[in-house]
Amino acid sequence: MKKNVNYDPESDILYIATKGGEEEEFVEVAPGVNVELDEKGEVIGIEILNASKFFKPIAKPLYRQMEFAKV
Template sequence: MSNPQLRYFEQGDVLHLMIAEGKEIQSVEINPHVTLELNEGGDVIGIEILDATRFIRDFVLESAQAKMLNLDGRIPHEAS
């Protein structure tokens, strides 16, 4: 599959990203909200995000706050 497919299930607030076609053989939970779906070769073919609205909102807010607080490892510019 050359184009990933994104599906949102509003009733369960689940976001599913299908990266590649194939049969899911195994899944690996990488945190309580994100599960990777693997094929027979161990390649990631899908990503499932539970409680997607809150998870994505929190991820974006935390990333933005880290950037604004300069917690990304860069040295802040001195005020002139």
């Protein structure tokens, strides 16, 4: 399965699907970061709550690097 990334700006949740399957359970690996597991314990998705806050520390440096690369 091709990885699929979805962002819901209203709820500020970023979801990355790594493969298909039914969620059996999820594990909070860091505050606001949940890993979804199937019945075999394999990762099927990653959910990041408050995504804009989560990525804020890296957004500006990343943007600067992207602007520099355009030159």
